[in-house]
Amino acid sequence: MNDERHSKAAGRQAIEAAEIARLAQRAIAVLAADRPGRSDGLKLRLAQLCDAFISPEEERRHEMLMRLRQDGIRATEIIDHIVPAVAQQMGERWFADEISFADVTIGAARLQETVRGLGWHDAGRNAAHVDAPMILLVIPRGEHHTLGAFVLADQLRRRGYRVDVAVDSHPRQIQEMLRRKRYRMVGLTVSGRRTLASAKELVDIIRLTVTRVTPIVIGGSILDKGYDVLALSGADHTARDAVSVLRRCGLNALVPDAPSQELEGMADLSMDRR
Secondary structure (H helix, E strand, C coil): CHHHHHHHHHHHHHCCHHHHHHHHHHHHHHHHCCCCCCHHHHHHHHHHHHHHHHCCCHHHHHHHHHHHHHCCCCHHHHHHHHHHHHHHHHHHHHHCCCCCHHHHHHHHHHHHHHHHHHHHHHHHHHHCCCCCCEEEEEECCCCCCCHHHHHHHHHHHHCCCEEEEEECCCHHHHHHHHHHCCEEEEEEECCCHHHHHHHHHHHHHHHHHCCCCCCEEEECHHHHCCCCHHHHHCCCEECCCHHHHHHHCCCCCCCCCCCCCCCCCCCCCCCCCC
């Protein structure tokens, strides 16, 4: 128990208060757009969303999402703003001992399910072109923070790219994917030092497997922990959002009306900041 509390205290110190406030402000702005209401009431609505994703009652979660859509909030706004804010709120409540780690794990899985469900319908149109360039996002083995990678994948699909997401895949499986398909870039999400070691192995495998120059990008909460990520991993770039991922790899949004604002897709959107 003392070890758990110590890790919670360390996690709290690692959280960037400004980032959390920014996520909440964006979510509240989305909830308030063209709809009158006080900010404290909108904060309460975020808290209710958090409760719904933790609750075992599936109908409660679906009802909250249906209300958002009935209020005119687009699926992309839910993915880009509401989901990250709810995830951060779960983390804050866990650090405060208001919910259990099991609640956080279950809630994060349901948020990820929501991203995949909403993104399939709204983003799939832009990803359907068989000749669209491809991007590979890898969640290394042992990495439990997966939500951010799925948010990023949806944002990249909206920008016209086809995206494969490899979750907990064996290095040989990654090699096979790299041999079968031509990826314009490979992104890896990393939250801690242990996963960074796995990322280094994957970076080496990517370099040995591809016969052309393919930029490799590291994202995730590891970027907030003071490590020289590029030196430790051998990757080419680090990035915190979809816009900078493409920019650093010399790629452009292929869909003219793709969102231009920076979004925290590559950043770690899970709750444990240890």
